[in-house]
Amino acid sequence: MGRILAIDYGKKRTGIAVTDELQIIASGLATVSTDELISFLKDYIQKENVELFVIGEPKRLNNTASESESLIIPFLQQLSKEIPTIPVQRVDERFTSKMAFQTMIDSGLKKKQRQNKALIDEISATIILQSYLYSK
Structure with missing residues (x-):
């Protein structure tokens, strides 16, 4: 079984999360500059077996x-x-x-740490991946 890699795509930064090889646990992996995303993914799949990309689909409330x-x-x-x-x-x-952001508050991160947009992107990717795993 390969890993599942989730992408929270953004204009400037992209959050990335990945599962373990058994596809049970979603963990934040990194936040990368969107300009470097394809090369990051190519490097990652050279080292790790990835079987699926899960990419966030932004929707409005009216779907x-x-x-x-x-x-x-x-x-x-x-x-x-x-x-x-x-x-x-x-x-x-x-x-x-x-x-x-709420996860950061609940985990006790200080206000300065919660302003780290890269961390928000990485946690968002993890939430996207966890949502996918729940839906399977």
Whole structure:
């Protein structure tokens, strides 16, 4: 069994989370500059067996695509060209940033630490991945 890697795609930064090899636990992996995302993914899959990419799908409350989706579509096209062997699954990512922020509060992080947007992105990716695992 390979790992599942989740991506919380952002204009500047992208949060990444990954499962263990048994696909039981979702853990934050990193936050990378979106410009370096494809090369990061290529490097990662050279070292680890990844069988699926789970990518957040931003939606509005009325279930239509949010404006962020227009940034994700070109990335998805590039990803399928650059890494065609790994399938992609989309997961609704509504409220993940708010949930990530609340998780930081609940875990006792100080205000200064909660302002770390990279950490919010990584936690959001973990929430997206955990949501996917629950739905399986």
